[in-house]
Amino acid sequence: MLDFLSRFFGRESSSSKNVAKERLRLVLVHDRANVSPDLLTALKNDLINVISNYMEIDEKALEVSLDSSDNQVALIANIPVKKMKRAN
Numbered sequence: 830m831l832d833f834l835s836r837f838f839g840r841e842s843s844s845s846k847n848v849a850k851e852r853l854r855l856v857l858v859h860d861r862a863n864v865s866p867d868l869l870t871a872l873k874n875d876l877i878n879v880i881s882n883y884m885e886i887d888e889k890a891l892e893v894s895l896d897s898s899d900n901q902v903a904l905i906a907n908i909p910v911k912k913m914k915r916a917n
Contacts, residue, residue: 831852831886840907862917864895869894869895870895872893872904873891873893875892876891876906876908877891880908882914883913883914884910884911884912884913884914885911885912885913885914886908886909886910886911887909890909891906891908891909891913892905892906892907893905893906893907
């Protein structure tokens with residue numbers, strides 16, 4: 830109820846602030862890593878193709894992003910697995 834009233838009276842919730850901060854961080858990481866959105870999409874599609882050979886995944890919920898810290902860039906992939914495929 831308090832959350833509704835806060836939004837109704839125009840107070841910005843801390844969650845929207847965190848979402849905006851996270852989006853800005855991702856934009857900066859992608860820029861520093863010199864990775865285009867097209868390249869990241871192609872990488873995501875390749876990951877889906879390879880992983881789908883071994884397990885059934887939720888492609889709609891799959892998230893791929895880049896993270897940087899201390900002059901290093903890491904590829905972060907959150908891949909929800911529905912079930913493992915049986916070996917033939």
